[in-house]
Amino acid sequence: MTVNAVFFCSYKDVGKIPSDGLAQIAFAGRSNVGKSTLLNRLVNQKKLAKTSKTPGRTRLINFFLINEAYYFVDLPGYGFAKASKKDRNEWGRMVESYFQARKNLNGLILLLDCRRDPNDDDLMLLNWLQTEKIEFTVALTKADKLSKSKLMEKVRVIKKDYGIEPIPFSSLSGIGRKELWKWINDTVTAK
Template identity: 40%
Template sequence: MIIKNSSYAISAVREDQYPTDNLPEIALSGRSNVGKSSLINTLLSRKNLARTSAQPGKTQTLNFYLVNQEFYLVDVPGYGYAKVSQKKRQQFGTMIQDYLETRANLQGLIILMDSRHEPTKNDVAMYNYALYLNLPILIICTKIDKVKKNQQNQVINTLKQKINLNYDNVSVITFSSVQKLHVKEVWQWIEENL
């Protein structure tokens, strides 16, 4: 994928705010602070297009990033952040559910999980939900550069022990925004599913 241009397009919390140009979309989901913004910035070769923050729970809307005037990457609010009130979490849940279940333009879901930790209950729930929606799924194990070299292969094995990856529509990739590791493979998956 050659990035000719990319831009932040719009933030939305409900359907009437979504883009209306009928372009395909790939959504990115994961717990707060898993590296969604870093992934977007790395993929698009931009420093601060998607705002990264040391403070989890910053993304509170569906953020649409237009790529090459051809498709959108959609950053979904992170889940599992304890400092957000129960009411706010329910609002996020409804907003995410409405988007994932009703958006005809949605072509696939990228679920980010932190390589340094086993999948959380929320990770497993999001994965099972994506299977239920029958979307193409790419699991990206982020921050692989922070895992010791001799333990990197174990990351995928641990994942396999926790969740069933034996589905035709599921792919798994390790990723590092620091080392720009497997950027090409992520783009390949996106292109195949657009």
């Protein structure tokens, strides 16, 4: 499958996001969980979204136009401990107002690191998605860092605790890519 993906625009001011009616699929999760890397792996372009070993790389809301038909929205990560309070508030407000407007948000991929337990921020977002009835799926990132049995155990626990079957994903091995694409294709055509 070949995907056409181009950087579209970065936004700080949510009011400037185009109301062109194209569907949006957003990527959200803790800082450093692997959002930009996952997005790049999905479209097989290593340098499309900027990635970094240090958390807090993505600071704006980045739009990528996919197949000239819909957008991938790379959101700044939450819970970046080293950020100043002012920065944290600013990012929080930015993401929050994006969620509040969410005109063409067809679905969201919530990323959780397979080696960590969901924290308060993850749970808040999860809870909010469920109450607002927003279409979402969970990707368990960095799946290459766990043995197969530990990974399966994690999948089981997430399913038991939160009632959702997460998709293990690794940008190294490519596992989960097919499943995520299936979810994305179903979700962009849903509304």
